[in-house]
Amino acid sequence: MCMLTGVYLVRPPLPTIGGYEGIGEVHSLGSAVTALSPGDWVIPSLPSSKTWQTYIVKNQIVWHKINKDVPIEYAATITINPLTALRMLEDYITLNSGDAIVQNGAISMAGKCVIQIAQSSGIHNINIVRDRAGIDEVEEKLKKLGANEVYTESQLEVKNLESLLVSFKS
Template structure:
């Protein structure tokens, strides 16, 4: 996949964007500008955004554009974006393969953090200078200014590092919810997961450790694997195995004093999912929340009949679409508290917005294994 914006000449990156000649960006949708005067004198500054008006490969369908000022209505909050990550689901939305996608034309990005620039006349919960995140996550965070209703925003502590505030909602919240709500776990129990080096995987390790839950981790064979194992153990991993190391008849002989896991997490699929299943105890559950290998989950008949294993899925966006979503803000505050206490961390790289194409290249794995890419505006 080619770099986003690589094919655009320098002039194109600075030229105003004329989408259907009269459309401007406002929140998730667009409004007709024409010659209509704003009903209020309060407007946002002009914004720069990564926009796509059709689905496909990012380099072919996205553009860095200038967006006209947007009216700030009575219940609106204008936010100056400070940082936003590039998540795999963001890429999938641009490609048109994600189950839920914004209406086109759309601005990319789904989570991030910003500073309140101005508020509408009816807004009392926010003030200029507040640090806020969209909660639940909201389409269109890859732009310099966003105007949305005050109900979209959640205030966070200014002491939280920007890169963590920008990334707390999708991956850490997924890890938290899977550990808390899939089955009942007690201190001394064990879990097993593949994709342990992912952001969710790193969060699972630390959150499990904080609850006294043993964690067994599966990673792919790679150069520098000993260093990777050591890094995960520093986070709190009890055991880390490569897929090749698990090519044994009885993987449970590798556990030592760790009990057989009651719960497994799969974000890879294929053989890596089968390895998770091999560890699970009688009546255990495997939760699939991703499919990085693009291979199906295959389960032996004996796993169902003789071990009574259960398979289920987890999708954060579906959970956030229920009445339980109101609980998420308290969970996010708890996670950010762990960040501030030094009990939750993961590797990221901040990249200037002007170097978005480089950040995308890294996010796509074109430069090998890279930290989570976070755009800094």
């Protein structure tokens, strides 16, 4: 969406088709295609724009086959969200094991990646999600990924956030 709103340096002429994430299913093949079969899941080999469309016809070299055992939401975002999460954790400040971070939107795919990377690096992660039905299930899923703390927006007040962070640092 950032490309369409002009946040990225690349600004395609409008109207355009959006999307960097996505997964496709092969429906038919040209006679020279040997590496793919109908029904295969594919993503662009290099991050590619214009993935939010119903049909795309491109050379087989553009596509990378994805194992269908990978959950579709991970497969569809693998070229964007893990790298976004890593950059958020590494580009702004040096974080060390024992440090703490807070993120909102923790239920997003990028948020889930932040949790996993932080957990594997020994970084205490505090995660904020929107209030919703089934919040106990959401919290359980995030904790299985490595979330240390999960709060809804209504459970936290901004004025208490700093004291929460300080309590984890000491």
